Amino acid sequence: MPELPEVETIKRQLEKKMLDKKIVNIQINNKTVIKEPDTESFKNGIVGETVTEVIRRAKLLIIKFKEDKFLIIHLRISGWLLYGKKEEKSRVSFELSDGNFLNYMDQRMLGELKLRRDYKDLKFIKSLGPEPFDISLEEFAKILKAKKTKIKPLLMDQTVIAGMGNIYAQEALFAAQIDPTNTANNLNQTQVANLYKAMLLVLNEGIKYKGSSVDIYRNLEGDKGGMEKRLKVYGRENKPCVVCKEPIKKTLIGGRGTCFCPNCQK
DNA sequence: AATGGGACCTGCGCGC
DNA sequence: TGCGCGCAGGTCCCAT
Numbered sequence: 096m097p098e099l100p101e102v103e104t105i106k107r108q109l110e111k112k113m114l115d116k117k118i119v120n121i122q123i124n125n126k127t128v129i130k131e132p133d134t135e136s137f138k139n140g141i142v143g144e145t146v147t148e149v150i151r152r153a154k155l156l157i158i159k160f161k162e163d164k165f166l167i168i169h170l171r172i173s174g175w176l177l178y179g180k181k182e183e184k185s186r187v188s189f190e191l192s193d194g195n196f197l198n199y200m201d202q203r204m205l206g207e208l209k210l211r212r213d214y215k216d217l218k219f220i221k222s223l224g225p226e227p228f229d230i231s232l233e234e235f236a237k238i239l240k241a242k243k244t245k246i247k248p249l250l251m252d253q254t255v256i257a258g259m260g261n262i263y264a265q266e267a268l269f270a271a272q273i274d275p276t277n278t279a280n281n282l283n284q285t286q287v288a289n290l291y292k293a294m295l296l297v298l299n300e301g302i303k304y305k306g307s308s309v310d311i312y313r314n315l316e317g318d319k320g321g322m323e324k325r326l327k328v329y330g331r332e333n334k335p336c337v338v339c340k341e342p343i344k345k346t347l348i349g350g351r352g353t354c355f356c357p358n359c360q361k
Numbered sequence: 362a363a364t365g366g367g368a369c370c371t372g373c374g375c376g377c
Numbered sequence: 378t379g380c381g382c383g384c385a386g387g388t389c390c391c392a393t
Contacts, residue, residue, distance in 0.1 A: 098386060127370085154387080171387050173371080203370045205387070219388085244363060253388080260386055309386065310373090329386090350365070352384080368390080375382085 100301025
């Protein structure tokens with residue numbers, strides 16, 4: 096899915112397109128993506144509402160209509176949003192008062208839409224760790240010291256730090272020159288500091304270039320991100336390392352494909 | 362506490 | 378060409 100930089104990109108675009116817009120109708124093509132409440136209540140609860148705020152928390156998008164009314168969107172793996180004309184392939188289309196549509200696209204239909212009176216009380220939200228941009232080096236170091244898990248799955252653990260996924264965790268570890276199979280509490284002080292900086296660097300770069308479009312992900316305008324061309328290890332198995340030219344290797348860590356440079360990452 | 366497997370879904374590319 | 382398999386940016390749930 097869209098990880099923090101992709102979701103942040105969409106969030107900023109939604110602010111421009113959706114603030115003060117009224118939703119006048121909703122077409123639901125696939126009920127399975129609507130998790131709460133039932134589809135009729137979902138539709139009736141939103142039609143006639145005006146968007147007052149757009150929020151991102153971790154990889155979640157939250158559209159606020161008024162006090163006690165929030166649309167919570169989790170794009171999971173293949174979800175994305177497309178603004179403009181009505182799309183045939185959309186799972187849900189929100190018709191706006193300006194004649195445009197906000198289309199919820201999701202090939203695999205693993206994403207989730209919820210309409211709730213609050214979002215902060217969601218079990219998933221309550222379980223989230225801090226945003227990467229809100230955590231200090233000292234706090235980061237403290238967390239790593241307390242964990243015996245491998246560093247790569249740890250970076251992807253939303254209850255530890257919220258927002259990174261399988262792309263940016265790999266990129267951060269490459270930028271910090273750390274082997275993804277290292278145990279978190281075995282990293283030395285320099286490595287921890289490098290990883291902290293690297294994490295912020297790759298996430299900021301991802302936001303700057305409007306995300307990575309490795310597969311079908313597109314931003315709100317239907318455009319691909321610019322970050323996938325800048326990825327140094329993700330999806331680059333057997334290609335030369337951008338630093339040392341040795342071939343990038345791919346391995347499985349915690350069930351997830353992981354690319355790294357065996358020469359640069361120690 | 363940490364790890365592994367399967368589940369949820371669809372669709373793509375690959376080897377045979 | 379056709380088919381089966383593995384794999385895909387996420388998360389949850391269960392078992393060990």
